[in-house]
Amino acid sequence: MQLFWHRRDLRTADNLGLAAAADGDEFGDVVPVFCFDDGVMEHAGPPRVAFMLDALDGLRERYRDLGSDLVVRYGDPSAVLPRLAGEYDADRVVWNHDYSGLADERDRAVRAALSDTGITHEQFHDAVHHEPGAIRTNAGDPYAVYTYFWKKWRDREKADPAPEPAPGDLAAVSGGAIPSLSDLGFDDPDAAVPPAGTAAARERLESFCEADIHRYEEMRDYPAEGATSKLSPHLKFGTIGVREVFERTEAARAAADGEAERESVVEFQGQLAWREFYAQVLSFNPEVVTKNYKDYANPIEWRDDEAALEAWKRGETGYPIVDAGMRQLRDEAFMHNRVRMIVASFLTKDLLLDWRAGYDHFRERLVDHDTANDNGGWQWAASTGTDAQPYFRIFNPTTQGERYDPDAEYITEYVPELRGVPAEQIHAWPDLDADERAERAPEYPDPIVDHSERREHALAMFERARGED
Numbered sequence: 001m002q003l004f005w006h007r008r009d010l011r012t013a014d015n016l017g018l019a020a021a022a023d024g025d026e027f028g029d030v031v032p033v034f035c036f037d038d039g040v041m042e043h044a045g046p047p048r049v050a051f052m053l054d055a056l057d058g059l060r061e062r063y064r065d066l067g068s069d070l071v072v073r074y075g076d077p078s079a080v081l082p083r084l085a086g087e088y089d090a091d092r093v094v095w096n097h098d099y100s101g102l103a104d105e106r107d108r109a110v111r112a113a114l115s116d117t118g119i120t121h122e123q124f125h126d127a128v129h130h131e132p133g134a135i136r137t138n139a140g141d142p143y144a145v146y147t148y149f150w151k152k153w154r155d156r157e158k159a160d161p162a163p164e165p166a167p168g169d170l171a172a173v174s175g176g177a178i179p180s181l182s183d184l185g186f187d188d189p190d191a192a193v194p195p196a197g198t199a200a201a202r203e204r205l206e207s208f209c210e211a212d213i214h215r216y217e218e219m220r221d222y223p224a225e226g227a228t229s230k231l232s233p234h235l236k237f238g239t240i241g242v243r244e245v246f247e248r249t250e251a252a253r254a255a256a257d258g259e260a261e262r263e264s265v266v267e268f269q270g271q272l273a274w275r276e277f278y279a280q281v282l283s284f285n286p287e288v289v290t291k292n293y294k295d296y297a298n299p300i301e302w303r304d305d306e307a308a309l310e311a312w313k314r315g316e317t318g319y320p321i322v323d324a325g326m327r328q329l330r331d332e333a334f335m336h337n338r339v340r341m342i343v344a345s346f347l348t349k350d351l352l353l354d355w356r357a358g359y360d361h362f363r364e365r366l367v368d369h370d371t372a373n374d375n376g377g378w379q380w381a382a383s384t385g386t387d388a389q390p391y392f393r394i395f396n397p398t399t400q401g402e403r404y405d406p407d408a409e410y411i412t413e414y415v416p417e418l419r420g421v422p423a424e425q426i427h428a429w430p431d432l433d434a435d436e437r438a439e440r441a442p443e444y445p446d447p448i449v450d451h452s453e454r455r456e457h458a459l460a461m462f463e464r465a466r467g468e469d
């Protein structure tokens, strides 16, 4: 017998480690396992845990269809897995790599505990096409600039999806119950959580690849268009495999009507490469979870302003596009990428607050929170990351709103106080005089800062950090 330990790969199809275990006849049948350890739920809020539990339900159902089950256990995996291997008389444990420092620490402890008891183990790179370190500069270093990474990523051959195990490869076991949110000490989520599971992921992928992928390049920055895939929670929890996603996008590229549509598919594939770029940044620099990637000569003097942070979290800054984004996060545990960039820039360059405060909030609220991508996104916006936004290029929230939500459709979807106010006035909100604001939308807040002033403060703050003052 052998154990297959699921972590962020909650599916049976296109799962490299699982397929390899199922193929390893000399080790016998595979017992699928999931272990609830503290790390799995650390810093997670109800939406993310709800999505994970739903994904686990789907995974267990699939195993039951295949004549097996998902064995569920609780506790430290370095104690649980050797014990479980003993219970099932298993002499090999297989799993797929995860690339954060925390996961690495946990896996090292598991490997040591298994080796102590004479059980072999094997790990596979399943979550990405090209594992951290596979794509390097000509000098042999990991890439710190996306564009060069992307060119090599794009030109490398991609593996085909891995086969799903056959029923005969899986052990006829019976698993424990999947806990409820309250069993794990969580309240029900306030936000609407999308359906998890491989069937839901495939439905998303299919509908996206039939239509929106062909207008993705043109529309991806317009939040009201809903033209992105919304695959992020599925890619985070691995309810669908990256090889399956890529293969489907290649079919969409082949079916494209003309060069612009083909390029649009490639633009989407470029986002899959961003995900792998940040996975390698995190893998080689695990300290970025709490530390700036980029060194400045002096510490950045972030402000300490609890009231401003709370207003940002509630979506009550008086900057409509920022507030719409923060309320989308509250209501849907998701936010459109362009708006994530705007709210992150606003927190760091207008409120002058430390990116870590924003990251903590996203980590708790986002259904798709992924350490590598979330950290990469925040450090990009804060001008502290790899290939980050230069510190002097500061988003103007008003012009961002005008450009990417010209009719204020996205804004008014999430900020009902502004419904009925003409779009130009919504965008100009921070510049209207107080009486006009009170007349137009008495319930909507006044701007909590002046963007032009704060822009100057931000520039000075970064210049001091650079030692230019």
Ligand code: FAD
Pocket (backbone or CB within 6 Å): 220, 228, 229, 230, 231, 232, 233, 235, 236, 271, 272, 274, 275, 276, 278, 335, 336, 337, 338, 340, 341, 344, 362, 366, 368, 369, 370, 371, 373, 374, 375, 376, 377, 378, 381
């Ligand atoms: P699509 O546009 O359809 O992209 C397809 C997939 O590519 C995404 O599902 C995602 O896996 C990947 N991807 C897209 N953009 C990026 C990117 N910039 N960096 C890395 N991968 C990307 N993404 C997360 O998955 N989890 C996070 O916790 C996260 N936090 C972010 C925080 C900030 C401040 C910023 C600016 C971005 C963050 N992103 C994060 C990246 C991006 O916003 C989301 O991946 C995207 O909005 C998810 O929507 P989608 O699936 O419709 O994306």
